[in-house]
Amino acid sequence: MHLPFLNRDEERRRLRALLSGRRSGLAILYGRRRCGKSRLVQEVLAAERSVYHVGDDREAPLQRTSLAAEIGGKLPGFGAVSYPDWDALLTRWYREARSGMVLALDEFPALAASATELPSLIQKHVDTHRARRVHLVLSGSSQRMMQGLVFDRAAPLFGRADEILRISPLSCHWIGRALQIRDPIRAVEAYAVWGGVPRYWEMAAAFRNHDHAVEELVLSPQGVLRDEPAGLLLDDLRDTTQSASILALVGGGCHRISEIAARLGKPATSLTRPLQRLVELDLVRCETPFGSSPRDSKRTSYRIADPFLRFWFRFVEPARSRIEAGMTRAVALQIASSFGHHAGSVWEDLVRAAVPRMRVGGAEWTEVGRWWGTGLDGRPMEIDIVGSAPDGRTILVAEAEWSDSSEPKRLLAEIGRKAANLPLARGRKIIPAIFVKRTRPRGQDSHLYGPRQVLEALP
DSSP, X not given: OOOOXXXXXXXXXXXXXXXXXXXXXXXXXXXXXXXXXHHHHHHHSOGGGEEXXXXXXXXXXXXXXXXXXXXXTTSTTGGGSOOSSHHHHHHHHHHHOOTTOEEEEETHHHXXXXXXXXXXXXXXXXXXXXXXXXXXXXXXXXXXHHHHHHHOTTSTTTXXXXXEEEOOOOOGGGHHHHHTOOOHHHHHHHHHHHTTOHHHHHHHTTSSSHHHHHIIIIISTTOTTTTHHHHHHHHHOSOHHHHHHHHHHHHTTOOSHHHHHHHHTSOGGGGHHHHHHHHHTTXXXXXXXTTSOTTOGGGOEEEEOSHHHHXXXXXXXXXXXXXXXXXHHHHHHHHHHHHHHHHHHHHHHHHHHHGGGXXXXXXXXXXXXXXXXXXXXSSEEEEEEEEEOTTSSXXXXXXXXXXXXXXXXXXXXXXXXXXXXXXXXXXXXXXXXXXXSSOOSTTSOTTEEOHHHHHHHOO
């Protein structure tokens, strides 16, 4: 099933403006695999004046032959010549390309892996032909390599790009439209498995229902997404064993660096850089309690940021032996029995992302986060959502619960107790709120919010 092209309006606008400019332009697109970089490029390119080529793992001479054949479709005779090196091919392209033509090199890291000189040659031709209206688009899923191309001051292409676009997963707002789900509860639960990756949505849409898609794509030993995390790590990391181990532990409930280090039998200091790299790749989220310094390492908590990876490391990784033994159905039943808790953690993330875009309790909230620590009574305490109003004197204290049997009165009483025990709340006006799976008709509880309101607020 081919999904409609969703969102990315700003990215399309910027690319189209660049490619219609009067001078040559260089655009860099990067981001994790399957998020729609290739689709975005193809949506923007005009077929009659564009060459689109996908790099692969072949040797450089074969890559050049393939690209020359693609260019030959727009410039007759281009593919009839054997090019001894990349400089010869690029020289002819820039000499013969007509005004307004675009060369789009997708999966550029694969091209550069077999020709380390390619970034320097591109820099030379970009600098030489700036006055010409011939454009270049480079795209890739290896965030490490793509970031190195444009953000490393020693890299040849540093400072040359006219547009640098990081293509991230889509928000939960779009999954209902993609999978034709009208019920916002089902949309949240689908997002709790597939996250915001459009290609996962496209795969899931081909199955008769959500459970069947999970069994066939993720749980089956032959499932397309069965080993997806390994592929994501290979795109960007040299040592995938340590990173996979960290993700497995975080997904299994180890959220402090000291806990992770103890389980791995390593000093905590040796894990600082690997964890930071996973944070930079948006695979792990580093959190400190709301209102505390981001540098407060003693209170730092790590969580898997992506819903799909969180689902995979919570349910699939621990069950790999049973899956390989053909016990797929048994694993699926086990997932169903505890899926609500997993969906609840994703629901909390969605609420925290939506609150700054909503008027909750009649107020706006500029900063929102999770709080945990010692209450005024000296006991440990956690609060799902804490927010600060622009005036600095008003604070939001809210709970997010994903249960069919949520009791608003009980939750509201619990919020009252927590607010009275919250050190941050002293001397401030408290606005309570409850975010639950099922709500009464709008207007009966002004402090009660549900999935529809949250999804409508997300970008």
